[in-house]
Amino acid sequence: xxxxxxxxxxxxxxxPARKSILEVLLKERCxxxxxxxxxxxxxxxxxxxLYRTLLxxxxxxxxxxxxxxxxxxRFCAHDSGHPGCPGNHPxxxxxxxxxxxxxxxxxxxxxEVEPGTEVEGxxxxxxxxxRDCLVKRTKKRGAGSL
Amino acid sequence: xxxxxxxxxxxxxxxPARKSILEVLLKERCxxxxxxxxxxxxxxxxxxxLYRTLLxxxxxxxxxxxxxxxxxxRFCAHDSGHPGCPGNHPxxxxxxxxxxxxxxxxxxxxxEVEPGTEVEGxxxxxxxxxRDCLVKRTKKRGAGSL
DNA sequence: TACCTCCCCGCAACACTGTTGCATTTACCC
DNA sequence: GGGTAAATGCAACAGTGTTGCGGGGAGGTA
Ligand SMILES: [Mn+2]
Ligand SMILES: [Mn+2]
Ligand SMILES: [Zn+2]
Ligand SMILES: [Zn+2]
Numbered sequence: 001x002x003x004x005x006x007x008x009x010x011x012x013x014x015x016p017a018r019k020s021i022l023e024v025l026l027k028e029r030c031x032x033x034x035x036x037x038x039x040x041x042x043x044x045x046x047x048x049x050l051y052r053t054l055l056x057x058x059x060x061x062x063x064x065x066x067x068x069x070x071x072x073x074r075f076c077a078h079d080s081g082h083p084g085c086p087g088n089h090p091x092x093x094x095x096x097x098x099x100x101x102x103x104x105x106x107x108x109x110x111x112e113v114e115p116g117t118e119v120e121g122x123x124x125x126x127x128x129x130x131r132d133c134l135v136k137r138t139k140k141r142g143a144g145s146l
Numbered sequence: 147x148x149x150x151x152x153x154x155x156x157x158x159x160x161x162p163a164r165k166s167i168l169e170v171l172l173k174e175r176c177x178x179x180x181x182x183x184x185x186x187x188x189x190x191x192x193x194x195x196l197y198r199t200l201l202x203x204x205x206x207x208x209x210x211x212x213x214x215x216x217x218x219x220r221f222c223a224h225d226s227g228h229p230g231c232p233g234n235h236p237x238x239x240x241x242x243x244x245x246x247x248x249x250x251x252x253x254x255x256x257x258e259v260e261p262g263t264e265v266e267g268x269x270x271x272x273x274x275x276x277r278d279c280l281v282k283r284t285k286k287r288g289a290g291s292l
Numbered sequence: 293t294a295c296c297t298c299c300c301c302g303c304a305a306c307a308c309t310g311t312t313g314c315a316t317t318t319a320c321c322c
Numbered sequence: 323g324g325g326t327a328a329a330t331g332c333a334a335c336a337g338t339g340t341t342g343c344g345g346g347g348a349g350g351t352a
Pocket of ligand 2: 177210222233235237247248249
């Protein structure tokens with residue numbers, strides 16, 4: 001399903017800005033910050049429109065979002081094909097390269113809260129160093145010590 | 147253990163700023179944002195010193211920290227008596243009043259990540275509406291509809 | 293086609309968190 | 323009480339995200 005179809009199905013005006021932003025998120029398979037989306041867009045795209053569009057896509061359930069370890073929101077459309085429970089999975093964030101990926105293999109685990117509390121959702125971020133960054137680090141060390 | 151003892155034990159200079167900031171965190175039992183700490187401090191306390199102190203307390207393992215749903219760090223010293231695994235528990239954040247609390251009853255659940263990845267830690271935030279805010283909401287509705 | 297209305301967009305301004313550099317002051321050890 | 327390294331306060335900055343508003347364009351109606 002392409003960007004135009006997704007917007008049409010939600011009865012959202014398929015403007016050029018929305019289509020191109022959603023296309024970026026559909027192409028990349030991992031959560032992107034507004035800055036990373038902007039970098040993949042033709043220059044001159046307005047910052048506020050981008051923020052508003054990302055928020056719209058999120059509120060319409062087209063994308064899910066998650067806070068990274070710097071406190072910035074990242075948006076991801078990798079499961080926009082599955083209408084139900086979008087983003088109901090933990091995420092991994094690499095401390096070195098800053099990239100984030102969806103751990104779609106596992107669901108968010110159940111956690112008991114105080115009785116009388118109304119739970120609306122949960123976020124889980126596992127952080128550390130991704131495989132690519134570990135490989136690079138090993139190569140560097142190896143070259144230096146040999 | 148009071149603030150002075152904690153700082154002394156870590157061989158950290160016990161300045162007035164550090165003592166008063168740590169005292170605030172020791173008194174409140176839930177994670178506080180820099181703003182909330184500042185509000186409980188005598189006026190005139192420098193913003194940068196507060197940020198630096200909170201970071202120091204965190205890096206020394208005296209407090210733990212967690213990102214709330216607005217992307218701001220919150221610091222909590224409720225388990226500063228237990229030197230091991232500080233902050234290894236999920237947190238609940240109320241969408242209405244903004245308060246956060248530690249779910250010290252449960253540990254952070256295990257989640258499988260891609261092989262070859264180095265996991266350093268994990269964060270989990272359950273969000274919704276706390277009991278107090280639910281009670282207030284019910285009272286309001288009741289009064290209005292009667 | 294002409295008109296109307298709604299809403300999307302771009303711009304300016306703002307609020308807030310968090311960081312850095314530097315000069316001054318202070319806590320701690322002798 | 324000094325000496326020194328470290329902590330503080332101040333100014334400036336970067337970055338994210340929000341709000342208000344006016345113009346313009348898409349889509350509907352006659
Ligand atoms: Mn995801
Ligand atoms: Mn906690
Ligand atoms: Zn990485
Ligand atoms: Zn609440």
